Amino acid sequence: MHVPAARRTPAIEAEHVRAVYDTIATHWSSTRYKPWPRVAEYLHARCKSGHLIADLGCGNGKYLGCAPQGVVVVGCDASAALLSLCSKTPAGRAAELCTADVVLLPYRDGQFDAAISIAVLHHLSTRQRRLAAAAEMVRVLRPGGTVLVYAWAQEQGEESSRSFSHQDMLVPWHFADSMRRKSADASTERHGGAKTSQQPQHGYRAEGKHSTVFQRYCHLFKEGEVEALFHRVGGCTVVQSYYDCSNWCAVVQKDVADKHNIIE
């Protein structure tokens, strides 16, 4: 089995995902504080006291506090800037955190009772990388464990103001000048003033809006694409799929007969 360069971060993700999130973390986080209700419901339904839960791509940690008492959540994200926002909240301090890449998780096989990966897969720019991430999500689950996956949909519902003409898009983020100062302070605090995170090179001024525009790379999923991805991975079963909050969503269960996860 061969994964051609699936684990390497392509330049488009380095510039249009990681560098952007590291830069806009504080601003982005201030607009993403409210957990989506169905994700919180899943955590309550699936987590029992004593469970070890993985939040794969936990962002600013808005789901870390949604798991019931007596559960330990391990959150990871590729953005150190977002993780540092996690640790500012009580739920983030109670949780366990590490910086890690979802295409190559730093966990042993079969350790987690359940997992979530919310709005993460759509930032991976090739099918090989999305497959590698899906395989990793299944690998770290215990047999019988489930992962809830949300990926941004190309098909936008009536509630959305967006429409996507293509599956692979650069989606603009207006980074307000007023937030730039705050983010710079947070970055200095995080790195003790010694090291600054990677800045995106492509930002441009939005005329008359006191903001800089950064473009986030997104692969918009079509109906059935999340399921197809996990079907290709194998060793797991999609037990539920639905559309929610402009995302295609699936609950994927690792098969109890622990077959190898296959990627070609």
Place this chain on the structure above:
Amino acid sequence: MRLLTHNVLRCAIKGVEEGYPLSIEASEVQMEESPFRPDFVKHIAPTLNWPALRQAVKQVGLPEDMLPEAVSDALLGDEAFLRALHRVLMDVHVVAGALVCPESGRRFPIAHGIPDMMIAEGECPRDDK
């Protein structure tokens, strides 16, 4: 980073077979008491890698005999044992230091309790096992 998390973490860089268990080089360790949950400990105990946990206990400077050499069903009914295990898994926080891969020597720094497990470009394995 709690020792529970340490028990799960591995090094995944190119050329490494197991990458486990990671050695702990702790420069700052904090103890913080948390509510004792026997159900949690009983649930997690069978999946723990016991030698890795014993090694971690030693490396953070706790007494080696805090945990027995092996875990048994009988011990899972022993409250004193469950309390000691809970303390090891949940109450020991490595705040600063590093995790070191036993095979490659790769160091993963820990700052503010957060291990940096990101892998650099040249370290990515190209083939899936």
